[in-house]
Amino acid sequence: MPSCFKTPTPCRTQRGEARRQRLLDVAAEVFMEQGYAGASVNEIVRRAGGSLSTLYRLFGNKLGLFEAMIAQRTEVVFAPFEVEGMWTDDLEATLLAYGRHIQSRLVEAHAVEIFRLVVSERGEDRERIQQFFHDAGPRRGQRLLADYLRTQVEKGRLRSLDCDMAACQFIDMTRAPFYYRLLFGHPPDEVERERALQQALSLFLQGARMLRESE
Incomplete structure (x- = not known):
């Protein structure tokens, strides 16, 4: 199903960019307070x-605004791993760095709030919201790791794997011991x-x- 996320109209001035960011920041507050369906543009x-x-010129509609908010926040999470040099042939160091980064973002209060909001949505846009969140967040993270694992398989450092599944399994193992408690308001310590x-x-x-x- 196509997304309603509208490619932002370029903000050609500093003032225009500030206005766009102000709308995104306030939208996040209202969505968290009132839910997506209850929020009013x-x-x-x-x-x-x-x-x-x-607002309509920049985002198209409420759904476009919500998706822009999600896109901006997930970009902060995953952009560092889409630059050259982040994925190295040191398997242990690379997986540790990735795991620590994902864990640190996962336990942030606003990340928990967004997850709860998306899961609890019951309005007519529910499927589109949940699909967009999944693609921009969890699926993007899994894809990045799966692509890295594939390169390591090709280099003979890992066994032949279903790399998409292996990426999901690694991410799940790093969070499984504490994730449900986190959602219930009890975050883990470092x-x-x-x-x-x-x-x-x-x-x-x-x-x-x-x-x-030799093994």
Whole structure:
């Protein structure tokens, strides 16, 4: 199903960019307070200032505004792993760096709030919202890791794997010990997160790494 996310009209001035960011920031507040279905673009404009015509010109409609908010926040999470040099042939160091980054973003309060909002949505746009969130967030993270694992398989450092599934399994192992408690308002401390990550890495590499001839 096509997305309603509208390619933003270029903000040619600093003032225009500030206006767009103000709408995104206020929209996030209103969506978190009232849910997607309950949120009103009139309320967003009232708080942010400006006009409805500006909002519609920049985002198309409420769904486009919501998707722009999600896109911006997920870009912050995954952009660092789409630059050259982040994925190296040091499997352990690369997976540790990726796992720590994902964990640190996962436990942020606004990330938990967005997940709860998306899962609880029951309005007519529910499927589109949930699909967009999945594609921009979890699926993007899985794709990045799966692409890296494929290169390691091709180089003979990992066994032949279903790399898409393996990426999901590694990510799930790094968060499984604490994720449901996190959603219920009990975030893990750094020690627990690191223990989960180290054990996930150990188990993953034991199963996925190519055996040496002497083993």
